[in-house]
Amino acid sequence: MEEVELASSSNPVVKMEDTSNASKKKSVSLLGLFAAADKIDCVLMFFGSVGACIHGAALPVFFILFGRMIDSLGHLSKNPHKLSSQVSKYSLYLVYLGVIVLASAWIGVALWMQTGERQTARLRTKYLQSVLNKDINFFDTDARDSNIIYHISSDAILVQDAIGDKTGHALRYISQFIVGFAVGFASVWQLTLLTLAVVPLIAFAGGAYTIIMSTLSEKGEAAYAEAGKVAEEVISQVRTVYSFVGEDIAIDAYSKSLNRALKLGKRSGLAKGVGVGFTYGLLFCAWALLLWYAGILVRHRDTNGAKAFTTIINVIFSGFALGQAMPNLAAIAKGQAAAANIISMIETDSKSSKTSDAGVVLSKVAGQIDFFEVCFAYPSRSSLVFENLSFSITAGKTFAVVGPSGSGKSTIISMVQRFYEPTSGNILLDGHDLKSLELKWLREQMGLVSQEPALFATTIFGNILFGKQDADMDQIILAAKAANAHSFIEGLPNGYDTQVCPIASLCQYSLYLVYLGVIVLASAWIGVALWMQTGERQTARLRTKYLQSVLNKDINFFDTDARDSNIIYHISSDAILVQDAIGDKTGHALRYISQFIVGFAVGFASVWQLTLLTLAVVPLIAFAGGAYTIIMSTLSEKGEAAYAEAGKVAEEVISQVRTVYSFVGEDIAIDAYSKSLNRALKLGKRSGLAKGVGVGFTYGLLFCAWALLLWYAGILVRHRDTNGAKAFTTIINVIFSGFALGQAMPNLAAIAKGQAAAANIISMIETDSKSSKTSDAGVVLSKVAGQIDFFEVCFAYPSRSSLVFENLSFSITAGKTFAVVGPSGSGKSTIISMVQRFYEPTSGNILLDGHDLKSLELKWLREQMGLVSQEPALFATTIFGNILFGKQDADMDQIILAAKAANAHSFIEGLPNGYDTQVGEGGTQLSGGQKQRIAIARAVLRNPKILLLDEATSALDAESEVIVQQALNKIMSNRTTIIVAHRLSTVRDVDTIIVLKNGQVVESGTHMELISKNGEYATLVNLQVTENVKDPSSISRSGSSRHSSFRDYSASSSFREYQNHPLEFKSNTISEMQPSDQNSSPSKHTPSIWELLKLNAPEWPYAVLGSVGAVLAGMEAPMFAFGITHILTAFYSPDLSQMRDEIQRIALIFVGVAVITIPIYLLQHYFYTLMGERLTTRIRLLMFSAILSNEVGWFDFDENNTGSLTSILAADATL
Structure with a gap:
């Protein structure tokens, strides 16, 4: 039997549309990524680029100094005094270089992250502004509210990541690559020129990798967006799902919609493993070629060992820099793909003149309206609604439109407001065609009362004020009295300052009167009033469990603890962060930690004194890294909450766009959204500062540690406690290990973000519903007669203290x-x-055929x-x-x-x-x-x-x-x-x-x-x-005109969504509203990395294989350092034949390492990506199940609105 498909990707219509759209979608250019930059951003990007380039250039400079020091160790070992002088001089130079690196790293990271935050905030605002400049046709045909929210949240995260530190890192590595080759040409041009023979092949591999990753990321993004639509639809209509016991159907539909994303994730992992492995394999082959040729040049006296070493090490690290730039370029490619959605929206102009002030403004409005031979069909349907429709509305008179359902009654009001334009014919106001009138001015002359009142999550005063922003309190009261609302408002505890809460705070009839008060105020000012009727498997599993957990919650959860937009945010943004942490970033961190451990092991085996000295610096570096991780985790939690709050504003505005348009409230809405981004922007700047200081301090310490090592190595060689070869081995390994520790930092920061995101998800999954929704416990009656009895029932909504029922008793006969x-x-x-x-019930009992409902x-x-x-x-x-x-x-x-039976068959x-x-x-x-x-x-x-x-x-x-x-x-x-x-x-x-x-x-x-x-x-x-x-x-x-105490959710315009978001009016503006229970809410437990990895229990085989690949990849650098030291020792050998044989042997070893590099990196990237995708799928399924395990009251809580819940499903699970 066919199952219900809830907007899933398996829907052929949806799939056809997605395919069409996907084929048209392109990534923006690299410059297009910075389209939102202003003058300040240009300054920040300039100095950030300078800092990143200096940071990148520092390493080649370091190797110049290092090469000279090695030359001193090789040639001056018999002259201790001169050796000591030279080593001390170069060590001091390295200290100076460390200070420069500290400053440049801080500038490069902090300024790029700050400009990323600034530009993304501006892009979000412009995106919302562009959406609000669209004709209403756009919302009927081209747009879905859930798509808009997805682009303004998840896509913005990817763009911010690309514009922020990823561009800074890419510049740094590219700078290192360029300067390294420049130093190479200045030292031994023959060696560097030889390397260039391999560069085109490496560049081709890198370009192909970037293109493939960009394409797969676009498709994966579209697949996750489709899954997000399913989640949002289910959560927004949760009462219908519960009423028809459709939780399992919903979870199954969501799970199916994640399959395509999971498959694309696997392909991404495979592509990334092959791409990175092939790139590093080429680099090792290049190194083997270089070392072999360097031996020839030294043997023929065309260069010396120091110059050869400087050239080789610079070219080697330049190759590393090119490889390390790849993930950053991939992130930038993802940002370009995500920016295409945002910028294409910003750049498209509305067909109407909404964005301009063009048009006539009448000096006086009488109110005569004429329809003359109007033809009209909705853009989404071909059949005509009106065909040559003509009638007149006399100025100052009331005019009613009646007719069967679907006859076009409400369409007339939409066309009078110019939500839609006639296909042909004309609509006139006082003899002027509506098309010739300025659109904003036209709508300001009208007041709308719709069938479903749309109110914002602010005070009664603020909602009425939306009708006329410059009104004073006396005018507000007069309007409320005219709407017969003043008496009930005054009877409320906080009067006009009463917050319009999610449910049961005001009855629907009262809300209807407040809404009418808004219209009376506007109509008193403008003189015209109209009315109308409006109508990758792991992360996916975690997302599903989250949603399942939400759907297992009691209704009380939605009355007090939750907002739909928060749940949506966590199911989206948090999912992305968790996937990133457990997938790619864990593999990278493990690789670098492995490199650090093995490097120190080799160091102890060579010269234990040097290695032991290094350990004196390690606690300081570890302390700095730990503090950095804690600070970044805290800031990321706060930043995530701030962006979720901004998402609620956008969701509220978009979900009730007709109301915003009717009251010409676009500027107010954009201002509110812009203000809600301020806190996130400030936190982003602090994050950039913290990350810049953390990274800069770490690298600065490393350079100082190297200076100390080299200085002490000179002392050991001078006192004959070791020789140059062993000192080389130890120093090179410690250098590589130090770099590994520095490179592990960004990955540890990403893991910290994943832990913060996982806290949201795990707390949802682990909370049990107060009802028995998640179990099959309870009695099942063999026969139901239908007798229902209420016996002394008392009840109050969780979000309010006043009793709705007090000792209510009655019986319903079967x-x-x-x-x-x-x-x-x-x-x-x-x-x-x-x-x-x-x-x-708070107390009392409700019985079905004599059985308490709680027992069933x-x-x-x-x-x-x-x-x-x-x-x-x-x-x-x-x-x-x-x-x-x-x-x-x-x-x-x-x-x-x-x-x-429902009289629907004939029209269907x-x-x-x-x-x-x-x-x-x-x-x-x-x-x-x-x-x-x-x-x-x-x-x-x-x-x-x-x-x-x-x-x-x-x-x-x-x-x-x-x-x-x-x-x-x-x-x-x-x-x-x-x-x-x-x-x-x-x-x-x-x-x-x-x-x-x-x-x-x-x-x-x-x-x-x-x-x-x-x-x-x-x-x-x-x-x-x-x-x-x-x-x-x-x-x-x-x-x-009545209150519905349980809200029947609608994905496009639910009554509850109209009330649940932070558009707060203060005087004449809308500003950010903080939840009243914000300070009292319990803090989330941030799970340890071990708890995070336990989520991967079903994927342990993949984790083991990925970890093996990561550990082997980490061992490559110490192995390479060991080989390099033998090469350097050979350079100073007086026996040319022995030097040739040794160099050839090490070069062949490097070729062998190159061959095994591809499978090693394939193991690491493919299996960690596969593990991450499956975890993301599992997280989303767990979250989805957790959401659906709640009772309806849970959804009535302020934090559990549709936008938040689906946002969590879409993004948090991926972090």
Whole structure:
């Protein structure tokens, strides 16, 4: 049986689109990477480049001094006084060089990291600004909210990494390569010229490697973005997933979507292993050739040993520099690919004049609107919505638009606001074509009240202020009074300073009134008011476990601890960091540590005094490295949190872009996002400073250590405690070991970042839900009658202290219909949430057929229920797939029967692709009524014992409502049905009605019984009748004016997302809002590297093979140093024949090392990459599972919004 695909890569439509897009996508040029640089950045990049180049040039200079010192040791061993003088002089020069390296390394690293932070922050802001300059068509066709959020977070990280220290490192190594060859030409040009014969081959290998890695990284990035869409869709509609027990389906869809990324990750590891191994193999062959030819030159007296050594060692290290530049160039290539997404968005202009001030501004607006022969079709669909539509709206008069669902009612409002342009025909305002008017000015003349109010996560004052930024408090109060909102606002504890919280903080009706207050304020100013209806396997496994853990959480978690955007951030950014730490960086660190250990072992075997002296410096270097790691880990945690906060602002703005456009709030939103990046920018600068000081101090200490070694070696040779050859061996090995320690630092920093990222992931995976979601514990009844009893139930939302219910008691007879009515905020929908066990009672009991709900198996319990909520939550798949979500083993006949029962079959058959029609994210390709009928069909398909209807027909037009209500009446027979109703006409025929007020049942009975009592129910009925007489249009929209205590998430415009993000108004601006519980939140335990590696338990065979490759790669340098010392000894041998034989023997050994280099590096890179990719897959699966293990209340917490959760899945697991 076909399974539901949740926007996964297996969807043929999505796959076709991705392929098309992928074929068009190109990386930006190297200069294009720095497109956001300003004058200050140019200065920072200039001096950062100077610092990096000096740092790179320092090593060739060091080897010049080192060569002269070796020459002194070789020729002056019989003149101790002169030897001592020369060694002391060159040692002092090395100390000076160490000071220069300290300063230049700090400048090179710190300034590049600072400019990286600055440019990336500017790119993020420009990206958001460009998105907000797009026509609304862009959001209907070319964009998905999840894609936009992914590019503004994960892509920005890659760009920042490329612009930051990776460019500095690349410049440093390239500088070392160039200066090293220049010194080589100045010393022995023949040797250097010979080396150039190999350079083109090395360059070709490096270029091919970079191109292949860039291509694979682009494809891998696209694959992970697709997986991110699945995660975001599931989390944003978690209540629907829980209601239909779809956690396993969601996890399976997410796991499948990671497979392509895992395969690409394996190919990347293979390509990187072959590329790096081939490059180093070529270098060893080049060294063998050089040493052989140097022997010939020395034998023929064309040069001496010191010059030959200086040339060889410089060319050797220049070759190393070229090899070490490769990973940095690969990172830059990744940054170029990621920048293509961002810069292409910034450079594309909107088809409308949004970005300019062009157009007419009328001196006076009367308000006459005329549609003249307007034709229009949505960009995403070919069928016409309007064909030669003409009508007029008289200035100053009210004008209503009615019609069946999908007839284009709301489209008229969208076109009046110029969200869409007519295909042909004209729309006029006071006789002027809307196209000729300045767009921002036009929208400033309008006020919008939509069906689904979009509020920002700030105070009531701030939300009303969004209508007119320069309003004062008196105007705010007048607007609230006009909207009949002032009285309830004043009744709140903090009045107008009350934060609009995630759930249950304000009832939906109250929010609707606040929103109306915004409009009244704007309309009082502008004089016009309109209304409208809006509608790689390891890391993947860890990501999935994370999401699974989230989906295992109690609903309480989402009420208090979580924000969707935080979870999204951790599931994205943290995943990237963990993958990087456990994969490539661990292999590099192990390789360099192995090189350090073996080098010191050889040193002790040669001249133990010199090696022992070096150990006096090692604790200082280790201390500096440890402090550096701790500081970088702390700063990375804070920086990660700051960028997550900025991501919430972007997510909120993009998810409710129509509201932002309607109130011309683009500049306010961009300003808010820019301000939210300030803290991250400051932390980034501190990170750059810390990293610069750390790296500079480490390298400075190493140069000073070498100076000390050389000076002491001269003393030992002078006193005959050793000879020149042994001193060479020891010094070269210690030098290589010192370099290895320095090169391990960036990898240790990356591992520290991975530990910080893993803390977010592991803390989520290890936390158990308070409910029994993650287990099969509980009773399963053999038969369900459907009797439900509430017995003295008390309940308060976790995020609020006030009681919703206090000793609430009532009974629902099995097989009967039961309606819950009452004022807004009385807790009607909370009853449905508690029946589904989204929330547990604070005290009291809820019984099903005499069994406490807590004693029943949770998944089985929900399988007995079918939910139809007011705001239908559809997945970005086909109509067939959405209905199938109700029952996975259903066949096509059952699907059609369910659709017919929901009055959906006829319109589905009328669509070009029928049941295979893609509904878009959140069902954006369908009208509100069509979406609702799909949701009803999904519930009908389940054939539930208990039917839960939460304003199920409120979004339907009158004709469809009658037909669907008749169908529901048939479905409800012999089935326990709970109906939450605001529109009381829908509950006239139910068996029992209860009226809730202040958490208590104040009345119960049938419709006629309650009417005859002339009590609360009769008052509500009379109020609705009066409202309908005064405003007949309220009949079709009254259902939207109530509070939904559990939020039915929508990927495109969920009500909760409108409330959960940090757009905080202070006076006339929006500024960063810190979570109220920030200081009290417990600190995360940063896992040790051992804990991090334990996540790789299933991949230990790969880890062992990768570690073997890394250790062998680390041993190459000491082996090379050992061979070099024999070569140098041979240079000073008086027996030319013996010198020739020795050099040839060592050269052949080097060729042998070159041959085994490719498999060694292949072992290291392939298996560590494979291990990292599989861990990333596992992490993501673990995270995904952890998310889905939570109950719905968990998602209501401020930190667990959709954006955060999916961001974590996408990025944190990779670190």
